[in-house]
Amino acid sequence: MPIKLENVGIAVRDLEETIAFFTDLGLTVLGRDEVSGEWADIAVDLDGNHAKIAVLQTPDGHGQLELFEYIHPDAIETEPTRPNEIGMHRVAFSVDDIEESLAVAARHGCRPLRGVANYRDIYKLSYIRGPSGIIVMLAEELQKS
Template identity: 80%
Template sequence: MPIKLENVGIAVRDLEAAISFFTDLGLTVLGRGTVSGEWTDTAVGLDGNHAKIAVLQTPDGQGRLELFEYIHPEAIETRPARPHDIGMHRIAFSVDDIDEALATAARHGCHPLRGVATYEDTYKLTYVRGPSGILVMLAQDLKKN
């Protein structure tokens, strides 16, 4: 059976802030809208499901991110995931220039959890806490340059 990753979906507190963060990192918005009705109730498993959504794509056209802000039922705040929590963990992006990506993240109030590490002179990488507490890994391939 062939299988293809379609997208990664993330519920956010503020859709506009999340779109701004990810588009500033280089993703583009493919579409926006709202979803509701019986089909979403069935697919998602929530009665009265109603959400604002946006689908974003990476510049290479391979990765897609679906962001959704719940209108109903009311979104439930949870503590932000930590790197060692079980379950959905983080989203990772390759970047050409990690310093530039971090400067972009900083304009959104997002900073490394601890710092930038270098792995075997191959990658520079870090985790930042993005909008709505999303863990975002940024990695620069040092062998690419």
């Protein structure tokens, strides 16, 4: 049975703030909508489900994020995820220039969790805490082919 990754879904506090962050990093908004109704209740197992959504795509056309901000029921605030917690871990992106990408993130108040690491002179990478506490990994390949 063939399988294809469609997108990664992330619930956010503020849809517009999160769209601004990811579009500044280079993603493009493919579409926006509001979803509700019986089909949405069944699909996600929440009665009265109503959310604003946006689908963003990476410049290479392969990766997509579906961001959703709940109107009903109220979103549940949790502590920010730590890298060693079970469950959704992070979203990772390859970037051409990690310093430039970190500068973009900083304009949104997002900073590295610790700093920029060098992995065996193959990648420079950093985990940052993005909007709504999303952990975002940025990686710059050092040995480009």
